[in-house]
Amino acid sequence: MTNIRDVARIAGYSVSTVSRVINQQNYVSAATRSAIQKVVDELDYAPNDVARDLSRGKTFNVGVVLPHEDHPYFTQLIHGITTAAFAAKYHVVLLSSRYDADLELNYLEGLRRKAYDALIFTSHGLPLSQLAYYQQYGSIVICEHPRNSGLPAAYAHRRTTYRDALVYLKTHGYQRIGLLMSRPIAVSATSQATADAYQMVFGQRPSPEICVTDVITLADGERAAKTYLQRGQHFDAILANSDDIAIGVSRGYQAAGEPVPFLIGQEHQLSGELAHLPTIDHYFKKVGEHALQLAISGEKKTIAIDSRLITEQ
Incomplete structure (x- = not known):
């Protein structure tokens, strides 16, 4: 299987220079970029995303735990999360839970194994204290008032x-x-x-x-x-x-x-x-956008969004 070292050897450039071309980074001349791209095309080379992510120490995946998608609370949250993730070039992995504690624990173990950079719990069956324990392995954000859990949170004032x-x-x-x-x-x-x-x-x-x-x-x-x-x-x-x-x-x-x-x-x-x-x-789309930003930034803070009663439509 062709790897980046094969491309570098055939093109006659260093692995780091080939990497900059493949990842569309600057500091490479047009002539060098063209020569390397020609070899990439001839070899039909595609970078291994898993290996690349491991070298960066990030997966660019955010897991979103949700019990179901039938209620607008969840659909609007997901809309906000995916909109913000697209802008930040992150992938969203939807993780169905049905409030099953074993499933939720499995997703937390996935964070521990670096399957995700962060988890967003739109709702949960496990206690907040158990979610908080797993913060040592990655960012965990909840979509409700965090009380004294110490978890980052984005939620609507209800x-x-x-x-x-x-x-x-x-x-x-x-x-x-x-x-x-x-x-x-x-x-x-x-x-x-x-x-x-x-x-x-x-x-x-x-x-x-x-x-x-x-x-x-x-x-x-x-x-x-x-x-x-x-x-x-x-x-x-x-x-x-x-x-x-x-x-x-x-x-x-x-x-x-x-x-x-x-x-x-x-x-x-x-x-x-x-x-x-x-x-x-409750402006849950906005809540979702803030939840994603907290997840990828690692900030430990709480963001509360004001909601509004509308009496005439």
């Missing part, structure tokens, strides 16, 4: 806009409010933020009966509506965890011939705009 949304409902006379969440309050920082905001506004923790979890897609929104109706629960309003999900809730009530509660969505999706739904925009 409690403030959740509170704003619930205050909006309360001041408009809505008292019986349903809450839709992707995961239970006990294991999800996002669900905890929703519950904390509810307590701030209504003076008590939300009861389990008003919360429906495992709600990720539009179809899940329809299922949530059916769940409430089967329980005989009647709400003035529902805070859904995406605009698409809110549309699913509306369909569920309409299919049952029941009045549709007032709905607030999240993530400022096209479906919400078309239906003129109030929504919360």
Whole structure:
């Protein structure tokens, strides 16, 4: 197999000069560049990316751990991460986890083995303390408040806009409010933020009966509506965890011939705009861009992005 030394020997130049030509670096004359490129073409030589990365001590790969891609939280984050990675000439490797602790640990071991330069956890099943332990092997960034973990983080301020949304409902006379969440309050920082905001506004923790979890897609929104109706629960309003999900809730009530509660969505999706739904925009694309920059820079800092309640569309 042809290697860079073969190219250098045949072209009559040093390996370092050939390397500069192959990597399109400066400090090589046009004549030298042309002569070396002619030999490269004749030998059909292509550099070994793995060997090159090992010599640089970097893979230029960033692993992005995500439990699923169905919710706009993840799709918008990935959009931001990949946009920033493309600009920085990094590769993004999507690592599906389904909140499986063994899979997440395997990805952390991959960081230890230098399969990636960094990992971004868009969400996680493992405790933050275990993620923090692996920082000795490479950069690890999370997309939530880091608390006292010491992990770099890029995340959206959620409690403030959740509170704003619930205050909006309360001041408009809505008292019986349903809450839709992707995961239970006990294991999800996002669900905890929703519950904390509810307590701030209504003076008590939300009861389990008003919360429906495992709600990720539009179809899940329809299922949530059916769940409430089967329980005989009647709400003035529902805070859904995406605009698409809110549309699913509306369909569920309409299919049952029941009045549709007032709905607030999240993530400022096209479906919400078309239906003129109030929504919360967390600017997750921007969060993803900052997460990537933290991952490749190795900076140990926290970046919090302000979100916004949009009441008229």
